[in-house]
Amino acid sequence: MTNRPSDADARRNxxxxxxxxxxxxxxxxxxxxxxxxxxxxKVSETLVPARDARTFDVPAGHFFRMSCPEGSQVGDxxxxxxxDLSERFYTGKTRALHGTHITTGQSMWxxxxxxxxxxxxxxxxxxxxxxxxxxGSVHDVIGTRCDPYTGNLLSGTHYHHCCHSNLTRAxxxxxxxxxxxxxxxxxxxxxxxxxxxxxxxxxxxxxKASPVRTGDYLELFAEIDLLGALSACPGGDCSAxxxxxxxxxxPLLVEVFKPKAGALEGWEPPQPNGxxxxxxx
Numbered sequence: 001m002t003n004r005p006s007d008a009d010a011r012r013n014x015x016x017x018x019x020x021x022x023x024x025x026x027x028x029x030x031x032x033x034x035x036x037x038x039x040x041x042k043v044s045e046t047l048v049p050a051r052d053a054r055t056f057d058v059p060a061g062h063f064f065r066m067s068c069p070e071g072s073q074v075g076d077x078x079x080x081x082x083x084d085l086s087e088r089f090y091t092g093k094t095r096a097l098h099g100t101h102i103t104t105g106q107s108m109w110x111x112x113x114x115x116x117x118x119x120x121x122x123x124x125x126x127x128x129x130x131x132x133x134x135x136g137s138v139h140d141v142i143g144t145r146c147d148p149y150t151g152n153l154l155s156g157t158h159y160h161h162c163c164h165s166n167l168t169r170a171x172x173x174x175x176x177x178x179x180x181x182x183x184x185x186x187x188x189x190x191x192x193x194x195x196x197x198x199x200x201x202x203x204x205x206x207x208k209a210s211p212v213r214t215g216d217y218l219e220l221f222a223e224i225d226l227l228g229a230l231s232a233c234p235g236g237d238c239s240a241x242x243x244x245x246x247x248x249x250x251p252l253l254v255e256v257f258k259p260k261a262g263a264l265e266g267w268e269p270p271q272p273n274g275x276x277x278x279x280x281x
Contacts, residue, residue, distance in 0.1 A: 020096050028120045029267065030105055033221050036263040037063055037122065044256045046230075048075070050249035053166035053231035055174040056256065057082060058222040060269045063122065063257040066192055066230060067217035071250040072237035074194040074210050075230050076145045076163035078171075078187055079108060079118050082225040087114045091141040091188040100197070101137040103127045107223070108190060115273040118226065123219040126193065129211050135197035136208055139218065143196055143205060145189045146233065146243045159234075162243050163189065166231040174227070192218055192230070192252075194238055209239030224269050230254055 005011070040063060046056040050073070058064045066075060081087035090111040098106045103124045107117035124139070131137045147164035151157045159165075164186060172182035193212040198205060236247040 022097055025097065026117075026270070028105070028107065028117065028221075028223075030120075030122070032264065032267060033063075033120070033122050036061075036259040036267075037219075037257070039263070040257040040259045042255055043258045046254040048230050048232045048252040048254065050232050050251050051161045051166070051234045051245075053163070053170035053229055054254070055170050055227060055229045056254050058119075058226040058228060058256050059258075060222050060225045061259065061264050061267065062222050063219055063259070064119075064222060064226075064228070065123075065217050065219040065253075065255045065257070067253050067255070068193070068212055068214055068250060069253045071214055071248070072193075072210055072212050073250040073252055074212070074233045074235070074238050075192040075252045076167065076189040076233060077192050078167055078189055078229045080185065080227045081110070081114075081118075082227040085185050085227070087111060087118075088185070088187050089118060089190065090115070091190070095141045098141075100142045101131075101140045102190070103139060108220070110224075113273060113275070113277060115275075116270040117223045119220040119222050121218065122221050123217070125216040126211060126218075129195075131197075132195075134206070134208070135200065136195050136206070137197060138193060138195050138211065140191045140194060140196045141188075142198075143189070143191050143194065143207075145186075145191075145231075146235065151243065159243050161234045161245075163231040163233055167229050170229045170231070174229075186229075194233070207235075207238040207242065210237040212237070228254070 048054045079089040094109045107120045110118045126138045146162040167186045168183045195210045232252045235242045236249045241247045
């Protein structure tokens with residue numbers, strides 16, 4: 001232990017400063033999205049089996065809904081630009097802009113150099129949960145995804161239905177490529193329905209039973225053409241275990257909805273970020 005400085009309390013009590021004030025963020029037209037959602041027609045659905053993952057396509061200007069059709073279940077979501085897998089969901093910047101958990105009106109932002117909204121949350125039936133007394137909330141962008149490498153590191157286990165493994169297999173099947181070629185594209189996730197936070201004493205990432213119930217859903221508007229992959233976590237509702245064959249698990253459902261012709265009049269997909277990296281040379 002190092003010696004406590006005489007001004008320790010004063011240093012701790014300095015007021016925090018928000019790193020990225022969001023007043024300058026381009027605003028999504030939520031009223032337009034709500035209007036376009038009325039009368040939208042379901043054009044596809046994908047059932048994600050328990051302890052497995054599936055890919056799905058969402059054209060720009062469509063809505064996609066993730067729900068629990070049979071029971072409480074959390075999922076891990078990856079998103080890519082359907083035409084360029086190098087543009088993918090960027091959890092770190094999404095967290096920096098919106099906070100540790102995201103909800104209605106907030107976007108999932110893409111990686112550099114594009115840095116633009118990929119999808120915007122339009123309906124969250126768990127928005128009521130807020131932040132509980134432990135600091136927990138739902139739909140986090142702080143957890144990476146359960147993976148076999150960490151399991152091997154911590155306990156020597158070789159579990160093959162972690163969300164990382166599920167997403168890798170689903171993407172490999174979609175692209176018709178070997179697992180080793182698909183794996184580098186799998187990235188940190190939006191933990192859909194998962195209830196998480198950081199402990200106040202040690203700052204450790206925790207999970208607790210998800211408040212999601214059958215019929216709850218998270219719905220988003222696709223700002224660009226998307227390829228998505230969703231894994232039904234092998235921890236079920238994550239009330240006790242993170243990855244196991246013993247936890248009670250359920251499937252997840254992804255539905256895609258197409259608005260009526262003309263419903264999005266005036267809307268345009270967001271353009272890639274305008275910063276020119278050559279100016280720094």
